[in-house]
Amino acid sequence: MPEPLERAVFGIHATHAVQLADRHGVFAFLIAHGASRTGNIAAATGTDEETLRRLLIALQAFGVLTGDDRDGYRVPPESAPYLDPDSPRYTGAFLQHLVTSTSGRLPQLADYVARGKARVDADLPAPFDAMYADEGSTATFLRAMWQLSFEVSDELVALAGLGAARHLVDVGGANGPFSVSALLRTPALRATVFDLPHVAPHLARSRDAYGLGERLRFAPGDFFRDELPKGDQLAFGYVLSDWDDDTCATLLRKARRACAPGGRVLVMDRLFDDDGHRPLATAVMNLSMHVETRGRHRTAGEYLGLLRDAGFTDCEVRRSSREKHLVIGHSAPDGG
Numbered sequence: 001m002p003e004p005l006e007r008a009v010f011g012i013h014a015t016h017a018v019q020l021a022d023r024h025g026v027f028a029f030l031i032a033h034g035a036s037r038t039g040n041i042a043a044a045t046g047t048d049e050e051t052l053r054r055l056l057i058a059l060q061a062f063g064v065l066t067g068d069d070r071d072g073y074r075v076p077p078e079s080a081p082y083l084d085p086d087s088p089r090y091t092g093a094f095l096q097h098l099v100t101s102t103s104g105r106l107p108q109l110a111d112y113v114a115r116g117k118a119r120v121d122a123d124l125p126a127p128f129d130a131m132y133a134d135e136g137s138t139a140t141f142l143r144a145m146w147q148l149s150f151e152v153s154d155e156l157v158a159l160a161g162l163g164a165a166r167h168l169v170d171v172g173g174a175n176g177p178f179s180v181s182a183l184l185r186t187p188a189l190r191a192t193v194f195d196l197p198h199v200a201p202h203l204a205r206s207r208d209a210y211g212l213g214e215r216l217r218f219a220p221g222d223f224f225r226d227e228l229p230k231g232d233q234l235a236f237g238y239v240l241s242d243w244d245d246d247t248c249a250t251l252l253r254k255a256r257r258a259c260a261p262g263g264r265v266l267v268m269d270r271l272f273d274d275d276g277h278r279p280l281a282t283a284v285m286n287l288s289m290h291v292e293t294r295g296r297h298r299t300a301g302e303y304l305g306l307l308r309d310a311g312f313t314d315c316e317v318r319r320s321s322r323e324k325h326l327v328i329g330h331s332a333p334d335g336g
């Protein structure tokens with residue numbers, strides 16, 4: 001079997017193996033202790049040695065680990081930041097979301113292929129009703145959002161250039177990864193996260209953890225029913241990719257009404273390359289968007305088109321070194 005096909009066929013094992021090793025502290029142990037043999041890892045993590053042996057062999061075969069049981073298994077240095085629970089790039093909550101939520105939703109694709117998404121979804125709860133069905137799934141989802149968004153936000157804040165900004169309205173801002181980063185880097189700024197009421201206690205925890213007090217406020221609301229709070233920077237981080245083009249147009253028109261003259265909209269999302277096929281993570285998450293939301297991933301050109309159609313001008317793309325990029329639109333200084 002050609003290797004790309006082999007990796008795709010066995011991808012289901014890979015995701016579960018990585019998540020299981022993460023959940024049981026195998027990567028954390030290897031990062032802390034260096035090359036280690038199965039018996040030592042099993043004893044330290046309290047895991048069954050025979051099951052762990054197979055797990056480690058599979059992880060080594062996928063290239064997630066290097067080494068072997070004679071000289072010890074190791075986490076390659078380039079992967080360590082993503083597997084180390086103490087690293088800002090740690091991806092454990094996202095892995096947990098993939099295993100506990102996404103994998104349960106993927107079988108829906110079979111129904112979509114046979115009957116079409118609209119007909120199948122008509123009998124299902126709305127995307128965020130399912131995501132926020134209980135406190136456990138809400139917490140896992142929001143932790144995953146934080147891990148996907150907080151670290152890259154430093155770079156996005158710098159790319160956005162918020163020095164002259166006064167009031168950031170973070171639409172669907174969740175537990176605040178972008179707002180917190182923006183406030184930490186921009187002393188004169190205040191921010192309002194506008195999101196569903198379920199999110200309130202999670203944002204409060206971020207506000208308290210970073211000592212942001214009154215500078216970070218929460219406005220509970222539903223962006224389908226309510227107008228957006230007014231500000232000079234309206235941010236949409238990983239929000240427009242949850243919705244179809246017509247819904248994005250409605251949300252961006254609301255942002256236009258809420259945006260102060262001379263202000264800006266900041267769209268931050270994964271981007272497809274112009275060919276609409278790469279990078280791999282965007283292509284795969286585009287499938288996730290199909291089963292978990294009503295959205296899709298877009299090229300930079302498609303976002304620019306949505307912003308211009310909503311009345312924003314001087315629209316431009318600023319790319320980060322990571323998977324989340326920035327598309328900016330300006331509101332005319334005369335409000336026109």
Ligand SMILES: C[S@@+](CC[C@H](N)C(=O)[O-])C[C@H]1O[C@@H](n2cnc3c(N)ncnc32)[C@H](O)[C@@H]1O
Binds near residue numbers: 171173223237239
């Ligand atoms: C994919 S998350 C993005 C979180 C964060 N902005 C980020 O960049 O990581 C989408 C956010 O949109 C919020 N959201 C979904 N439907 C909403 C609605 N009808 N009104 C307000 N917020 C909503 C969700 O609660 C969630 O926080």
